[in-house]
Amino acid sequence: MALNKPYRDIPGTTIFDAEQSRRGYHLNQFCMSLMTADNRARFKADERGYLDQWPMSEEQKQAVLARDLNRCIALGGNIYFLAKIGATDGKSFQQMAGSMTGMSEEEYRDMMIGGGRSIEGNRFIGEDGDAQAHRQPQGKGRS
Template structure:
């Protein structure tokens, strides 16, 4: 197993590592299933029952139900696969991602158009810089 502690120390960023890819395989497969209209309909009709068809962890299933996108990334979700979940909820990528920043859509768009987040205070969780 590779030591990812250095990249996991980056504030506000979850790197999609090989370990996360393995951990999130079934979560990402679930997300990809939502590309088919009949699967989206089944999911929307009974989210929990549909999730229980997938060999995901309980923590992953609960994060889907909670639409906790940041937690889903930590649990192995890939942002491009999670976009299928966003779209199933009628959210744009910007709308969904703004929820992970604690900003409104307008605030998030303004920040990104201004060049993104200021790096001050966002270099190391452990060092507080």
């Protein structure tokens, strides 16, 4: 029986739930393998060959090779595991996060120092002009 997952209606957000965990198990295990210097060296020497040792989908392997971290997340990757790829490439977490947002490291840093992304815009994927009013919490502050 499928669970109701209202969080799937959040634009630009992938929640790492049990389903995503199962989907990305081998991708995340690959990432964890990069914790040892020997495995990092083996991966950097022959990325495709190293990835082929893992029972990941071809789509997951291609996302790793392209360093498309947003696609890796959509395919079950967890950002804390995926950070091992960035570290293997000599990138900071801030550099990785910037690349995932289409910003430079400096733009991303400045946005975060400034309080993060604006709360303006769609809050729900299916949102239209009236939908937001129907989803606002009842009680204090509502007119």
